[in-house]
Amino acid sequence: MTRQGGPVENASGLGDAFSAQDHVFSKKELLDVGYVPDPSHIVARNEEIRRLATALNPAITGDDPSNVFLYGKTGTGKSLCARYTTNRIVAAASENDVTVGRVIVDCSQENTETRAVRATARGLNDPEETDVTVPESGYGRSRYYSLLWEVLDDRFDVAFVVLDEIDCLDGTDFLMQLSRATEAKKLRHCSVGIVGISNKIKYRDRLEERVKSSLQERELVFTPYDREALREIVRSRLDAFDSGVLSDDAVSECASLAAEEHGDARKAINLLRHTGELAANEGADTITADHVREARTLAERDRVRALLAGATAQQKAALLSVVSLALVEKTRTFKTAEVYAAYEDICADAGLETLSKRRVHDLLREWEFLEVLEIERTGDGRARGSYLQHRLLEDPSVVRSVFDQSDRFAGVGFTSGTVTTTWSNI
Ligand SMILES: Nc1ncnc2c1ncn2[C@@H]1O[C@H](COP(=O)(O)OP(=O)(O)OP(=O)(O)O)[C@@H](O)[C@H]1O
Ligand SMILES: [Mg+2]
Structure with missing residues (x-):
């Protein structure tokens, strides 16, 4: 049914957002969180x-x-x-x-x-x-x-x-x-x-x-599912899609990404649903591995955005120091001294007061609690004793892109890239 002249019809750029039909899903409910698959679809x-x-x-x-x-x-x-x-x-x-x-x-x-x-x-x-x-x-x-x-x-x-x-x-x-x-x-x-x-x-x-x-x-x-089992689980929901829409590459990519993240079937199925929605919005006829990767990035960005929305400027600065290091150094794990040096630069760049090492450590622990970071004490040979390692669990470029959409931190980074602070063992 169409009604002429309503506000929706006048809005531009909404495309097919309000149409009931797409060429992607036939039984989307198979991908609902609470859906209980029929026994022949319980895999592994x-x-x-x-x-x-x-x-x-x-x-x-x-x-x-x-x-x-x-x-x-x-x-x-x-x-x-x-x-x-x-x-x-x-x-x-x-x-x-x-x-x-x-x-x-x-x-x-x-x-x-x-x-x-x-x-x-x-x-x-x-x-x-x-x-x-x-x-x-x-x-x-x-x-x-x-x-x-x-x-x-x-x-x-x-x-x-x-x-x-x-x-x-x-x-x-x-x-x-x-x-x-x-x-x-x-x-x-x-x-x-x-x-x-x-x-x-x-x-x-x-x-x-x-x-x-x-x-x-x-x-x-x-035990967590391996890639093969996840592939079967994803395939078992094939009926959610119109026939021929979901490519084998997309199934494999979904399984691979979920296998990297602790072998969680719920993640694999959620990713499949997001991917389908993305493809449907684009009006695509097939779902490709690219759609899967794009959906994962969008989902991660949403998650990071939600986390950052609830964070203070100092919490953000602490996280941004690890993220900036990860982007420059092309690794994900850093010692406290490196993180703090980056943090000092970032505060200077963003016009923020610099907090003590201990306070920054507390802020990093908060990100650890939210599973954005992992902090572990480790050894570095007898002479130097143990120290803390900070490992970024999120994709740094995704987090950076969300920072770049915020007023205070857009374009903020650290300048030196070299670590001068020598303390450790906090
Ligand atoms: N072997 C499987 N075959 C098909 N679908 C599966 C399989 N294992 C899990 N799933 C689907 O993955 C989702 C998560 O499974 P389930 O809720 O049983 O996990 P869980 O181990 O109880 O997780 P949690 O500890 O978070 O509660 C559900 O949608 C479920 O239908
Ligand atoms: Mg459960």
Whole structure:
């Protein structure tokens, strides 16, 4: 439908931005963050799924499943495999006339014991079946526990409680209560299997002995995907695009870039979506490796822009010193002395007060916290002791281009390129 004379029609240079059709996507939702691929599209995780299923499958005959904890870096398919495997077991049990329940609790949201119990009870309840209502607020923790036990015994032979991002949960009391519910006679009939998920590999070290002893959990570690697996994962979303649009080169480039960045499938899929959007905006008929690289640069630039928007002038000067060094020296790693010398030049150039070495160190630590830098203490032979190495994690030319769009720092750099300061060991 077209309407004449509206403001959009009069705006120039908007191209096809408001048209519904493009020649790139056919099912863009396959690239949504929350999209759960169908099982035939889960790639390179057969072994993990098999081991998880082995731990949980006693539930199919109504027996006690093991507790399992899944560890691994972000984007390695932990949540996906947990969701898929528990789904399959619920379905297989039902064919056996065994009722298995499953709830997924996002502990980054439900991060206190009370919230977690309430979310578990609400997620597993069906008021029509149990005549129990689990209110969203107003009850104390023990009341929510009573409701949870009542719902579990009423509805299920076995229930899986999947605690995603479990490291965000305060304390371990919920784990204790769940794992001891049968022993403590809170549950008469239903048994509970806990599936904990975390990208903090050291989470287990935080658990007290008494918790470990009552969980007796098995552990599964998800390693980062390699380039080949990422290529398969990207290819598995091919149906998101009109046929023939996504070139093999683009698939390989997407996989290579994501493999460089810790083998994260989420990054690969996000990059694919951004690339498709870019190509669609250009009105392109095929997606090339160039589109992928361009999309990555745009995404990085957006991320850097957002980080810089929240930074003070001094924070920016500290970062710019590392970035300028990286551009001049063509390497990414620098000692404190080099960074500080560059920082002094940059402050002079930008008309900023020069802060002490220690303050600048604190500012650099803030960039480290934001994962823009990595700071490590290292050795340089016995005579000179250890010193700090600052490694830039972002592409320096991308960061520089964002600085060049800002008033104060456009064109600001350091002049000497040679390091005169000799102190170290801060
Ligand atoms: N093996 C795979 N095959 C197909 N798609 C995958 C695979 N692994 C992950 N994905 C997709 O990548 C994205 C990230 O996966 P998932 O959410 O399972 O990662 P995660 O390990 O739980 O990460 P986080 O620790 O950040 O929560 C999801 O969109 C998921 O569908
Ligand atoms: Mg996850």
